[in-house]
Amino acid sequence: MDQKKLEALRKKYKDQDYHEVDDPEFQKAMLDASDMLSGIATLLDAPYRDDLEGLDIALIGVPFDSGVVHRTGARFRPRAIRDISMAVGPFNHQTRINPDSLCAIADIGDVPLHGFSLEEGIQTIEEYFHKVIDAGVIPISAGGDHSVTYPIMKAVGRDKPVGMVHIDAHCDTMGAFEDHKFHHGGPFRHAVLDGVLDPERCVQIGIRGAAEVFWEFSHESGMTVIPVQDFHNMGVDAVISKTREVIGDGPTYITFDVDGLDPVYAPGTGTPEIGGLSTADAIQLLRGLRGLNFVGGDLVEVAPAYDATINTAQVGKQMMFEILCLVAESRARR
Amino acid sequence: MDQKKLEALRKKYKDQDYHEVDDPEFQKAMLDASDMLSGIATLLDAPYRDDLEGLDIALIGVPFDSGVVHRTGARFRPRAIRDISMAVGPFNHQTRINPDSLCAIADIGDVPLHGFSLEEGIQTIEEYFHKVIDAGVIPISAGGDHSVTYPIMKAVGRDKPVGMVHIDAHCDTMGAFEDHKFHHGGPFRHAVLDGVLDPERCVQIGIRGAAEVFWEFSHESGMTVIPVQDFHNMGVDAVISKTREVIGDGPTYITFDVDGLDPVYAPGTGTPEIGGLSTADAIQLLRGLRGLNFVGGDLVEVAPAYDATINTAQVGKQMMFEILCLVAESRARR
Amino acid sequence: MDQKKLEALRKKYKDQDYHEVDDPEFQKAMLDASDMLSGIATLLDAPYRDDLEGLDIALIGVPFDSGVVHRTGARFRPRAIRDISMAVGPFNHQTRINPDSLCAIADIGDVPLHGFSLEEGIQTIEEYFHKVIDAGVIPISAGGDHSVTYPIMKAVGRDKPVGMVHIDAHCDTMGAFEDHKFHHGGPFRHAVLDGVLDPERCVQIGIRGAAEVFWEFSHESGMTVIPVQDFHNMGVDAVISKTREVIGDGPTYITFDVDGLDPVYAPGTGTPEIGGLSTADAIQLLRGLRGLNFVGGDLVEVAPAYDATINTAQVGKQMMFEILCLVAESRARR
Amino acid sequence: MDQKKLEALRKKYKDQDYHEVDDPEFQKAMLDASDMLSGIATLLDAPYRDDLEGLDIALIGVPFDSGVVHRTGARFRPRAIRDISMAVGPFNHQTRINPDSLCAIADIGDVPLHGFSLEEGIQTIEEYFHKVIDAGVIPISAGGDHSVTYPIMKAVGRDKPVGMVHIDAHCDTMGAFEDHKFHHGGPFRHAVLDGVLDPERCVQIGIRGAAEVFWEFSHESGMTVIPVQDFHNMGVDAVISKTREVIGDGPTYITFDVDGLDPVYAPGTGTPEIGGLSTADAIQLLRGLRGLNFVGGDLVEVAPAYDATINTAQVGKQMMFEILCLVAESRARR
């Protein structure tokens, strides 16, 4: 480069400290980020609060895995997501969303649960989320197994059935299993039958899992199912278009089961299925959904005991941040 | 959705238990699956048998790794594949094949091997598989290092040379190494020279590894070699077409070395080579080979000691299930 | 050594193969052991059977962890113990007991359980074990969390209350927790209150855990509690004497919770407590209990997901073998 | 047991829930413990506070490892100790101390540190702890590498030199290393030379490490060094007596480097040395020091990246709890 330009650069940047960057939002974000390594650990490094007063969005842990048939451990997930110290956010470099500048956000702790009864747990969760909705606050949760989404939807969709963007390896619309309705393979069947989820505004993405017979309710009720091989064949852009078309502009819930990703990206989960989405796929998908009307979301099925490299928790944190960006924009638009 | 449709759904599905799904094949599969977590562990959750009587397909462990130059441990692989409790099958959701409905299948245990001599082991394996072929049963094996495929082919191709679909990072057609012929880098040279493998009906997919000089015999003998960079450039569909064209309709053996996959999908193997196939690639490739005339298959080179996340064993189980689907359809067509 | 003696040794041993060792029991044991690495995996490498006919001792998996408040995963334990391929037995080099020469022993698989309800699971286990006792067979179980011992004792002690040797970090005599009686912290309270366990013939060894207030029922009911610091101070021999004195010659159950050991020996468990027994301590303790009248036993609380080195499963297998030796001698004496 | 006694037990305990245990302190502790699994993670599960108002004891993280020559990572330690969800406390079952009933205790977060300069970090820590001492609060810290104890002592011993109970594999009284004074091998040399630590009231326990030449300053200044082989030969009781004799009743600091333990108990540390104390040894040692006049303490050198089984973090939590018990009793006596 020519010497003059170099001199200009030197003049401007030599010994510039990050404190001198002329951007107040950046300064605030850096200040927050400087606490990243130290102090108590919270969901998405948000401030910790024990009430809902004045919040737009509450980040909530749901430490529950009584709905699991196989590898348990998702009950430790909220803690695992809190513990990840890797930097995620505070900006979204591609969409340039900075959620903290759009909404008042806090980690309000966990739903108080103990583990013995599936049915009692489901009820406790539902009651907790009704209070969040009562306060006019949008919940974004860190599960827990996927059974937690049903009682959350009971609250979120209580006034009007919601649509759903659903990333998962499984449709999760099975019936009862040995007389237990509320296991993690069936929340969306019950949400539809209870009138809180509108199946015609549902898109299920990344589905593979064992047998199409399990997908019957999804098809019968009018959900749009995009199996993983179709996802790979269509490409992310076509999946985004299809999703936007099905969802429309009604109130919409977004639920991300980490087993929708391939197990190499998210080994720490209860029922991994090979051949799933990459994280790059998933990020592009989520970023393509800006402008939809999101009224809640969750990230479920992280099981730390199977997460030797902690990649799963980091992936979970990033996906939860992407969901936060989407929800914060929706909320700010209201 | 409109209320009437919702009511119809409610009527049909409210409180439906999976026992009430009206599909006998599903009911049988679910019954089998309910044992998935408990009891003894077998290959692909098949019933355990200690004879060949009445079987169409025998699942066989070959706990042998004396052919390995580098990281050993594949001798523990049959046990590792048995141990994986993650659900694989019993249905193939994309091809809708249910092997159990097509063939009589059992795990018949392991070839009785001890580890001191490469040459003795090769002989023991060959004798064992001749008995399987004598009984008219198709073998699907869980190796072991790749040296086991040579003695298996000696039995499977004894009456007529077989063609081969071969997924691997290495051609495995090297010559002797320090006077030892039967190491895991050369089984297919010996199979061709012994007249049990027809090189003109062989496709080797995913090849990378060190040096083209090792590929000389493959080229000289007329095998079709698809290096991994060509695989990525051609795309799965073109690879399927090329493979079907080369293989034709003669009797064909399928051998899957997990190091054909990228090490992120299958770290638990002896000689990982980066830059390989994804599991999604591999699944689509295998599912694209329906209708070929498969007379045997194996999955080799899983080394559990290097499989911290157990992803490799799970991937191995899924790939072995895909092979079973292909073989079961072939067998049922006879 | 002098040349003549050397010549004599040479004459006797030169080129002797283990097949030539002149000891029929050894020959049989070696034959069994040669299958150690291959074939299906069973509890203590026993033969697999699916009925109780003619058995003296049944090895039974109880894959259940619904009684756990904290880290779950013990439901995978029977499989983990089966999978350990490290040699344990077939002889006990110190006591010279060879259980196979004393009794007919088999692995009869697992109690058929699914995971949603603590109460239902407890009932299923009890029913299963009544059938074992009906058949006159002694059960040795691989749990499972410690809640499984209560329903087992309901069967084993149904005719006459049993005494108990109990190695654990916790007394497990707590009351109900949030209205759930049968959690893993309280089985022995219920067993006493139901009249199947005689507290005055109970010894609890290695106790530490949180608070003495949890030990109240043990003290009130007359159990002998040996906290871990007393264990270390008394020494193994004194603990053995005390135990033999308390137990006497009535029918006795032995239950070994791996968290009785220090977590360095058994990290793979749900509620580890530092400062516990070493494996050398535990082995000497168990071997010192020969001659007591054992009518059943179990090994509980192995949680494979936390067992990175698989040491816990190996330790569990060894302890289960020591229990088998004790029980087999008791049974053979009848 | 006789029927009457059994009936009495039944009457008292049948269906008793833990809520009904008649012990208010227990009820409070159980209430606290019920949050153990959920919500944000704090040091020793203490409440989180961001000021010192009204506290007796502050638990403080010191995320610093710039003093390390070899394996770094101790900077993540406060988070690792917070994350451990295993129950430790709230009671000490042997000494029956319940710190929460004796003192007001809170986690007040971390010293704000970044990692580039050893010298700057040492200064930041010293300034932080002066404020804690100014407020009349006793600090118990979770390091960090051992270099953090020097600036902490600068505050704690500013009015009167303190004595020290020091458990470690190394004397940590070396001189400068390549012109850097404040590395983790030398804090106690500087504390003595600065007049805040009285060497004649210091006991260093468990010492082994490389070379006696590194111990010169300890000997010259009059510290009592108990190498690990002497520890094993003397036994815990004699070490306790010797320590009590040397320490007397002056103000005393207690510093516990986890590498004082054998690496099997605490692999997650920067400079492990085999042949160290067991956790049972360490617990008995600490419990034997009741009644000394403790004015501060710390636990240092946990490096989570090397802690595959998380045993080290659990051990660290337990040892920090034992230190809290000692300090809380001292504080309550004032």
Added chain:
Amino acid sequence: MDQKKLEALRKKYKDQDYHEVDDPEFQKAMLDASDMLSGIATLLDAPYRDDLEGLDIALIGVPFDSGVVHRTGARFRPRAIRDISMAVGPFNHQTRINPDSLCAIADIGDVPLHGFSLEEGIQTIEEYFHKVIDAGVIPISAGGDHSVTYPIMKAVGRDKPVGMVHIDAHCDTMGAFEDHKFHHGGPFRHAVLDGVLDPERCVQIGIRGAAEVFWEFSHESGMTVIPVQDFHNMGVDAVISKTREVIGDGPTYITFDVDGLDPVYAPGTGTPEIGGLSTADAIQLLRGLRGLNFVGGDLVEVAPAYDATINTAQVGKQMMFEILCLVAESRARR
């Protein structure tokens, strides 16, 4: 295949040992490779030398991580790359480059560093590399954190500013952080301002990381930034074309931060960012840069403590080999 052709194959290949392959370069390479498993471990299995005499290319370890804000450990990286025993090279099967036949190459050990001061370390590295350049030897380094590239460039670009191919998740052109200039987030700002790096001949590939505000200097100074989403959209071939166009034929340095890859391929790094390049992408990219004029290179930010599967070290070794191939061709052309 027909019998005649088979006979010809048999004649040529039956019992051929690899010693008989008629290719002297192969014979030499195999000889070298036979030492792969044994003896001391060196970078890319090169001979170890302690001087620069007669060398064309020196492989150099830079065990330094004092520039890291977050997870440290890259100081152990040179050792980790040396330790990987997996075969990489000696041939490049796709480009057919054999570096050993083109240049005299040796591992000359590590820059002598200790860890306390960022600023001192930077100076030591610069002095070391000036000596390498003085000797007319091209350096290829194994870092260390990315802060090491700045002092290396001070030497490599001292006579003429170099261009740069830079694969990374981060632009690494930040300003000072709390008054410390030389941290691992800013080496290329300083290299430009010092006139040793020509920003107009720089391409930064795979960028994602937190916030575009960090990318300001890259944009202002005229660097070409290819964020990871553009990389995925453009495809490898277009990225290669763009890179060749920007770089031209001037002297060029290549620096590969393993966090440019997705964390599933390289979990063992300090600041992983999901959504990165695959190893297949990276290999094709590097192989597409043949013919550029490379005058040095490095591979940085491998942190072995986070590399449970050792995949990261293996990936690092492969990428370092690809860089060696590029540099060796450049050197040979001079």
Added chain:
Amino acid sequence: MDQKKLEALRKKYKDQDYHEVDDPEFQKAMLDASDMLSGIATLLDAPYRDDLEGLDIALIGVPFDSGVVHRTGARFRPRAIRDISMAVGPFNHQTRINPDSLCAIADIGDVPLHGFSLEEGIQTIEEYFHKVIDAGVIPISAGGDHSVTYPIMKAVGRDKPVGMVHIDAHCDTMGAFEDHKFHHGGPFRHAVLDGVLDPERCVQIGIRGAAEVFWEFSHESGMTVIPVQDFHNMGVDAVISKTREVIGDGPTYITFDVDGLDPVYAPGTGTPEIGGLSTADAIQLLRGLRGLNFVGGDLVEVAPAYDATINTAQVGKQMMFEILCLVAESRARR
């Protein structure tokens, strides 16, 4: 302490750098140690040499595991011991031995082995060690499985049968196994029968393993067997006395199988047996053997793939250092 004494300390030590410690041997050792973290990795950080000229003691890797029946991997052991960067030595703090000041010591690399044939490997090792003995150099080896000690003894004991200190879980005096003599369970039978090992001067310490029938040859030939329960009962001092008495002052070989230790100290081994020696026991045992006439030694059976915490390799390095201290003193006395 009084002010005057403090002032004297200050005067002497304030700002003393380790360079100023007045002890030339220490200065040399520190210089060597400063390379510990960087550069190539060698056995016990000794200089690397490729000839025997002028050496007193050669450290030699024997990467061989073809004698193993079960978990292989010991072939990677020499590399694992080299890789351990934890400081061991250069001084022995208890015995104050500094081997480097007594003898000329170097790492001379590995015996050149490939893995296919047990018999060929045994022969290659024997030939290699004859050359070492021819040169008048004492070998200390890092195995490999225990089968390597037989061919080493063939060289070391060729002129006069040696005595043996043998720490192990197994006697390793079995006969042939399926016609293979030289497996890792029988080296000492063959060494005795070949007249290179004097059984009456052999002590086998820590023995447990499966069955006493395997110990027959040890008893018959007159070896002194100390089973692990006797070791624990006798205490270390009595074991030392007994060993010194049996060994006397003839030439003696010392062989340390890491499975003699309890698996918590050394999980990374092929055939772990619980209930073994602690590292503190083993260190005191070895240090108690000073003054015996050692003419060679080895450390065997480290299998890195099972060594998740790398504790085993560190323990191995320490034990190899203790052996070096013993041998160096013996050599210096000649």
